[in-house]
Amino acid sequence: MEISMTFGNAAALFGAMFVLATIPGPSVFTVVARTIASGFSHGLTTVLGIVVGDLIFIILAVLGLWSFSEMMSGLFVLIKYCGSAYLIWLGIELWRSKSQSVKIHKVAESSWLSNFLCGLLITLGDPKAILFYLSFLPAFLDLSSVSILDTGIIMVIAAIAVGGAKLGYAYMSDKSRLLLTSPRTKKGMNVTAGSVMIGTGVFLVTKT
Template identity: 45%
Template sequence: MSSGNYLALFGAMLLLAIVPGPAVFAVIARSFSSGFSRGLLMIIGITLGDFVFILLALFGLSAIAEVMGTAFFILKYVSAAYLLWLGINLIRSKASSLELDASDESSFLSNLMTGLLINLGNPKAILFYIALFPAFINVNQVVAIDVLIIMGVAALAFGSVNVFYALLAVRAKKMFKSPNATSVINKTAGTMMVSTGALIAIKA
């Protein structure tokens, strides 16, 4: 693949990444309620999910996705249920302090796994890669270095946009200083998480 192909692929992914979806809303809600570090862990999990789908698409394993239909179904509802649970807890929480960055409501690993589950629970993601790659890649001539570069392109395109959204959420949170504002933050983030979980659950 030429550098021009990689650049074009990056541009296409970047444009698609800018459009918010369930993963973006989950990242925003987590960053808004619990700080950038936990939002970043969720982004890493989402990116790992992208890597799985990239490998499936590049090596013609889309048929495996069909076989894994039940697994996708389970992952989808596990991630939705977890987001609903987090959201409800936030909505019900009391405003007792201004420090939300180091909240103990979720571990770093749980945030990473939530991001991974959100992505793996969306089997349409592999269809996106299967449809996109032929326009930029000769999949019959892909070698190991190409796979690594494509993963890097995806991580840069989708990851940078998600990090931008996470930073915006953290910046918005810092504008609130009173306990009442903390309550608003919790309820807003909780509502976003519940909505995202519901969207994931009902989305075909």
């Protein structure tokens, strides 16, 4: 099985994806908010959801399934609104949560599944992402001659680059929250995280 992607192209693709993934946006804000609210493991699960969403769009782009995604545009719009509503709901729950003097590592306001779906819905809620990959990937290789192995390499590169960048935000957010353990401070952190999630949800639902 032939490989179209060279080491140089792979390195360039990784670098470009990593840099783009570090740019603050809805996904970054959500990772930070979920980590501050519930801890690193929950931030990690949110990152996994984001990465899975990106991988789905990469597969659609590599296989030339833009026509399929157009047929499913109604579903993507529904996912967008559901994801936005979910983020806003989580933000309101954080606003309403009562702070207690508890050890920070025991705080877990939401489940891992909840955070995974949060990350996944954010990514799938932006169907224009597939257009990005359709225009972005050809700069590094010819999509018409991409093999299964090439596709696998692209997915690994995306998972490491995107996941690594988002994990950096989760790690820094977790370190900052470990320094702030008083009930009053925790309440402020919840309000901040909740505001970020509500703002992200509103941004997604109003984004054209």
